[in-house]
Amino acid sequence: MPEPLLVVRDVEKHFGGVHAIQGCSFEVGAKTITGLVGPNGCGKTTMFNLITGTFRPDSGAVIYAGRDVTGLRPHVMAQLGVARTYQLTRVFKSMSVLQNLLTVPFDQSSGERKQWAVEVLAAVGLAEEADATAGDLSFGDQKLLEFARVFMLHPKLVLLDEIFAGISPALQERQMRVIRDFRARLGVTFLVVDHTMRVIMNLCQEVLVMNHGQILAQGAPAEISRNDRVIEAYLGNRSAMKGVDHHRD
């Protein structure tokens, strides 16, 4: 496994009486595409919130690029190069698509920033919507816009929360191409939460399986799909591993 870009060590998080994350530890190798899967409510999104500083862990540490970043505020994490999308898509609805991207502050001249924004829009396939109002876009296009936005931070680590859910296979293919391309060209590391097993199995070199706020298993997609504990805890039966999509309810 390559040098880790992200290390999560013994992280605990309670919400009132709910023990959401129970001593969770894992590593994400630099320049990898790593999947994070697990049944609904197992703590995947909570884990994203802990990594990006939305929540502060009760105990444990988050190490990013060799630095302890536990409890840093979200905008600081963003400035350090940790970008994310949200399970429920978030865009600035009354701004244009281009304005949405240019809202992300970055230490770059406005000309360079705009050029980068146009490039990113072209990559995700939204070039023609640049002047459209974000709130008027279709659901799928809003997802693409949110996906495009993460690259405006020139991120080192991108956390994707179900960007493949509820969109057409053709769009899924395009997003996978963009992810592979940004990783290959710019060395971006991806941590991908999704229930679409076909995507996870095709895209990721490494898969983390969470259950009850802990890491249950970690390994290459092929190993994971043979892991009996995983199958029992998460999938229920083997047929799910053969390309059948697992959607949320």
Add this chain to the structure above:
Amino acid sequence: MNSPGWSAALLQVIVNGLLVGGVYALSAAGLNLVFGVLKVANIAHGDFMMLGAMTAYAVSLKLGLSPYIAMLVAAAVLAGVGALTQRFLVERVIGSPMFVSLLLLYAVSMVLRNGALQVWGPTYVSLAHDSTVWTVGPLSLSEVRVVVFALGLGLTLALLWLLQKTAFGQSLRATAQHMDLAEACGINVRRVRMQAFALGTALAAMSGALLIMLFSVNPSMGEVFVLKGFAIVVIGGLGSFFGAFTGAMIIGVAETLTSFYATTQLADVTVFLIFLIVLIFRPSGVLGGRAT
């Protein structure tokens, strides 16, 4: 009824109303800004206006500065007061139910108002001074009213430019539209909130300082002016800067008309009657609540 004197007087009163509206527009812009970015109804806004007026008055009298320089001093002082109020008080209740921030700012309002009463007493102050009167057709326009209107309008437009055309404005608008998303984009939303509140109180201070060039006010003025401010913002459509500007003009004219044709005491009654009528028939404001 149809004598030329009658219509000339009416025109004069309407123009005077519009000129006062420029000051109201400036104050309402500050209220709108704070509501938009912080989602907080600043019911201490009128008291910040009062503090701006009192500061300008004191500075102008003690240091012999021109009222316009005094206005800038008041803006700077009140921006500081606003920044501290936000950082140490309002920031703590961000995300709480609106009731909590209302109560907090009500307390701030009480402290400011009664503090000012202790310091200055219940006396009326004014920086009104004799000024040249220009005659334009049937109208006589006093120089100070025109200058005060131009400043109110100019500063409101400057704010609009700041919001629409600068990187700072972009971060304000992003925070107003989606606070969490703005934060995830790398915007320091706590700092943006503090800047917005400081800017809002500075706008209040400037409108207060302009107001005492036309009228006299006392430390209790905030009580009426905050309600008037909210009436203007709601008449125009909450969150719409053009709407607030329109609302300010409507209120300015309604007030002067009532004062002239009825009595000054009835002016506030007219303002709030218009407010109620708009609430009943155009609840999203006369401009339909278009957001900027």
